[in-house]
Amino acid sequence: MTKTSNQMWGGRFQAGNDAIMEAINASIGFDQRMAAQDIQGSRAHAAMLAATGILTDTDAETIREGLLTVLSEIEAGTFPFSTALEDIHMNVEARLTDLIGPVAGRLHTARSRNDQVAVDFRLWTRDQVDASIEGIQQVMRAFIGQAEQGADWVMPGFTHLQTAQPVTWGHHMMAYVEMLGRDLSRFRDARARMNESPLGAAALAGTPYPIDRHMTAEALGFDRPMANSLDAVADRDFALEFLSNASICAMHLSRLSEELVIWSSAQFRFVKMSDRWSTGSSIMPQKRNPDAAELLRAKIGRIFGAHTALMMVMKGLPLTYSKDMQEDKEQVFDAADNFLLSLAAMSGMVADMSANTEALRASAASGFSTATDLADWLVRTLNLPFREAHHVTGALVAMAEAQDCDLPDLSLADMQAVNADITDDVFNVLTVEASVASRTSYGGTAPDNVRVQIARWTAELDG
Numbered sequence: 001m002t003k004t005s006n007q008m009w010g011g012r013f014q015a016g017n018d019a020i021m022e023a024i025n026a027s028i029g030f031d032q033r034m035a036a037q038d039i040q041g042s043r044a045h046a047a048m049l050a051a052t053g054i055l056t057d058t059d060a061e062t063i064r065e066g067l068l069t070v071l072s073e074i075e076a077g078t079f080p081f082s083t084a085l086e087d088i089h090m091n092v093e094a095r096l097t098d099l100i101g102p103v104a105g106r107l108h109t110a111r112s113r114n115d116q117v118a119v120d121f122r123l124w125t126r127d128q129v130d131a132s133i134e135g136i137q138q139v140m141r142a143f144i145g146q147a148e149q150g151a152d153w154v155m156p157g158f159t160h161l162q163t164a165q166p167v168t169w170g171h172h173m174m175a176y177v178e179m180l181g182r183d184l185s186r187f188r189d190a191r192a193r194m195n196e197s198p199l200g201a202a203a204l205a206g207t208p209y210p211i212d213r214h215m216t217a218e219a220l221g222f223d224r225p226m227a228n229s230l231d232a233v234a235d236r237d238f239a240l241e242f243l244s245n246a247s248i249c250a251m252h253l254s255r256l257s258e259e260l261v262i263w264s265s266a267q268f269r270f271v272k273m274s275d276r277w278s279t280g281s282s283i284m285p286q287k288r289n290p291d292a293a294e295l296l297r298a299k300i301g302r303i304f305g306a307h308t309a310l311m312m313v314m315k316g317l318p319l320t321y322s323k324d325m326q327e328d329k330e331q332v333f334d335a336a337d338n339f340l341l342s343l344a345a346m347s348g349m350v351a352d353m354s355a356n357t358e359a360l361r362a363s364a365a366s367g368f369s370t371a372t373d374l375a376d377w378l379v380r381t382l383n384l385p386f387r388e389a390h391h392v393t394g395a396l397v398a399m400a401e402a403q404d405c406d407l408p409d410l411s412l413a414d415m416q417a418v419n420a421d422i423t424d425d426v427f428n429v430l431t432v433e434a435s436v437a438s439r440t441s442y443g444g445t446a447p448d449n450v451r452v453q454i455a456r457w458t459a460e461l462d463g
Contacts, residue, residue, distance in 0.1 A: 025323075028082070029083070030333060031329055032081055032088050034124045035071070035074045035088055037120040037121075039067050039070060041120055041199060043067055044215075045111055045199060046060045046067075047060060047064070048212050048219070049109060051215060054109055054110060054209050054210070059103050062100050063096070070099070089116050090113075093108065110202065111199070111202060111207075112201075112203035115198050115200060115202055118199075118235070119199040125242050125336075126195065126221075128336040129187050129190060129191045129194070131336075132246065132339065133184060133187050135347070136180050137461055140180045141461060144458060144461075147174050150168065151169075151170035151447045151451050153355060153360060154365075155172060155355075155363065156364040156369060163366055165373075166369050166432040167445040168446075169357075170454070174454065174457070177457050179252045181457070183245065195222050197224070198225075200213035201229035201232035201233050202229065204229060204230055213225035230319050231319075234319045234320040236328050239332050240314070242336075243303070243332060244307055247303050250300040250303045253346050254297050257294070260293040264293075269359040270355065270360055271353045272353065272356065273290050273292070273293070277290070277349045277352060292349055296342050296345055299338045299341070302334060302338050306332060307335070368397050368406060368407055369432065370407060370431070372393075373429045373430060374429065375389040375392075376429075378393065381425065382421050392419050396415060399414060407430050408431065
């Protein structure tokens with residue numbers, strides 16, 4: 001296989017690259033991950049060159065067979081990658097030359113490495129978007145499964161991490177389904193936006209050859225070719241949007257990871273994580289650590305960092321291509337790996353976790369969680385203005401605190417000492433079950449509402 005980069009560059013440069021320059025210039029160490037996409041794009045380009053008469057059918061077939069051989073070597077792990085040849089494009093072309101001779105040089109007609117890398121990276125990112133969509137759907141299904149089990153299990157709803165009002169387990173699970181549904185929509189939107197082909201833009205200005213960019217776009221599964229050759233080679237919005245969407249979704253995963261860490265603690269005991277997603281301690285035999293959730297929570301920072309890093313690469317670049325853009329891939333590769341791993345881990349954790357319904361209910365009933373239900377009863381039944389009802393309820397909460405009991409434990413006489421019109425009927429609204437059952441407004445926590453949303457999302461995902 002050809003070992004020198006000078007032969008690939010042609011006659012312009014005579015002296016060999018300094019070793020340090022070679023090291024900083026080479027990207028083959030990471031962009032070889034795009035080998036399949038590079039060969040996919042080259043095959044489409046060769047077929048188009050033959051269809052438009054720029055390349056003979058014989059040469060196109062020779063190139064096609066050669067590219068398939070190169071791909072088989074890469075897939076088998078026998079391909080001799082060379083740092084001296086800089087990147088995946090030069091490595092493939094050099095090996096193709098070794099296999100089929102000078103006809104390999106015809107493949108680069110009407111094409112530049114600028115549009116070549118743009119199409120490779122776009123194809124690779126599109127694959128990650130598709131994998132992300134599938135991964136998000138799996139996590140959503142895991143949440144729906146939990147919601148189906150516990151549509152009417154009562155748990156505390158929190159504000160400021162303090163008990164606020166009772167909600168249902170199913171309602172809490174479906175909150176994450178809603179978040180992930182927005183993530184799913186963002187990735188689908190991003191895929192539609194990125195599904196335009198830069199191939200054929202050449203270096204930056206297009207080409208004088210009579211190419212058919214619509215043909216290559218269709219062959220590669222794109223909706224259309226990009227309409228401006230400058231934009232085609234300069235654009236990395238597709239990668240930025242992937243990272244942006246991954247960051248938002250990862251933030252949602254991190255919030256749940258935090259809840260799982262808290263919920264699985266001895267102080268909460270809301271959930272038990274399965275052995276598959278827990279570890280022990282080297283010296284404390286009683287420990288059951290939610291390491292998977294903690295690691296996922298930490299990995300999210302790498303995804304955020306990748307988005308910021310690529311924004312910094314792109315922010316000062318004039319049109320069209322600058323070598324800075326070689327730094328566009330490593331962080332995207334790393335972020336994609338960690339994001340897809342996080343989705344898979346979260347899907348498994350959610351599907352496997354078991355809720356402690358007794359602990360959930362006991363916590364839901366603590367902290368005067370039905371105080372708002374009492375205030376609402378005073379408004380509905382006694383026709384008090386809400387502000388007055390709020391004041392009466394506050395006085396009753398203070399009384400319960402003084403007696404070291406909860407609101408349902410106060411006597412009717414105690415309550416009537418604050419407001420003489422209160423009747424026995426008030427106790428019907430002070431249970432946590434009555435509280436969640438009453439929240440029937442659209443989007444509320446009532447079990448029937450939860451089941452409606454479960455059915456809606458199940459149909460959406462199965463449709």
